[in-house]
Amino acid sequence: MIKKRKTREEKIKTGYRLQDFRLQVTERIEKKDASEFGYLSSEFVVRDLTKTVVFSVVIVGLLLLAKNYLG
Numbered sequence: 351m352i353k354k355r356k357t358r359e360e361k362i363k364t365g366y367r368l369q370d371f372r373l374q375v376t377e378r379i380e381k382k383d384a385s386e387f388g389y390l391s392s393e394f395v396v397r398d399l400t401k402t403v404v405f406s407v408v409i410v411g412l413l414l415l416a417k418n419y420l421g
Contacts, residue, residue, distance in 0.1 A: 356364070388394070
């Protein structure tokens with residue numbers, strides 16, 4: 351079987367196609383990472399910490415109120 355040699359134009363087209371494929375793969379990986387690990391972004395961390403602090407203050411307040419009321 352004789353191997354056909356690629357012309358310069360075919361090599362350039364192949365190179366562009368491979369380069370475009372790599373860019374698409376990189377974009378897909380970035381989107382996947384953003385969707386899977388988005389909960390680790392600073393916005394979500396700050397929101398979760400704020401909720402935790404608010405609930406902690408409410409619980410501690412209720413405990414102190416119960417302590418004073420019961421004795």
